[in-house]
Amino acid sequence: MSTIEMTLAGFGGQGLLFAGKMMAYAGLIDGKEVSWMPSYGPEMRGGTASCSVVVSDTAIGSPIVTEPDVLIAMNRPSFLKFIDAVKPGGTVIIDSTMVEDRPERTDINFFAVPATDIAEENGLKGLANVILVSKLNKELGIVSDESLKAAVPKCVSLRHQDMLEYNKQALEIGAQQ
Template structure:
């Protein structure tokens, strides 16, 4: 019996300067190391820091038709506005990972696993300020 086809569609979102795009690249590179099909699509506001930033990452056994992720099965958010924007788009059975240091409202999402991780606080306590994104990955 052959192994089932695998596909992950993720959205990572937060403010510019939090390393959202870099975190997406880490995930995309993991797919590359597994010799999988992948796409990484950044989206950010015109501000240098503090504006909105998000990226879509697809990793699949099959060719990817579109790099844009509208209904992710994985959502990683580092601020409340990003959670507010994307939480209702997560597929049933999906996973939401929230930086609970910066997101005061952790949602109860029936049919979706929500993991609250105090990533920013953990990074600062370890002397690794700016690596909360890597903790969430």
């Protein structure tokens, strides 16, 4: 791997920005170059929230990803908006609880994970984002598993330290998908 460019997108509140931060932090712990860039402005209000994450062995140019190697889509508008931008040979993971569509493209690796349902079944409401990130890392090994685990306490705010254990559970469940 030299450079992996990721787009994570969904509704505001689904935790896509948080999930992106986890990947970036894990990359940082692995000693890689990383960047994290949110979309901002009116589009963040109630609509689709997305962020770009780049994990690389070399210095990162633009932190804004326009042709991602990886797309995680947690709602239908995000899936429709970004599916065609994914590089041929890229990886697409959707939360199939939220997105019924399937890609017409055949030149990508596609995974449908009912992450929201899985999270609820396991008493981990709101952690579908973490399940998807874990699934992604299982498939592509972008960062080490240890680093991904170690990134959790770095990303969870002080106010939400009680969520640490749930996040770790979500990582484990995601890796089993």
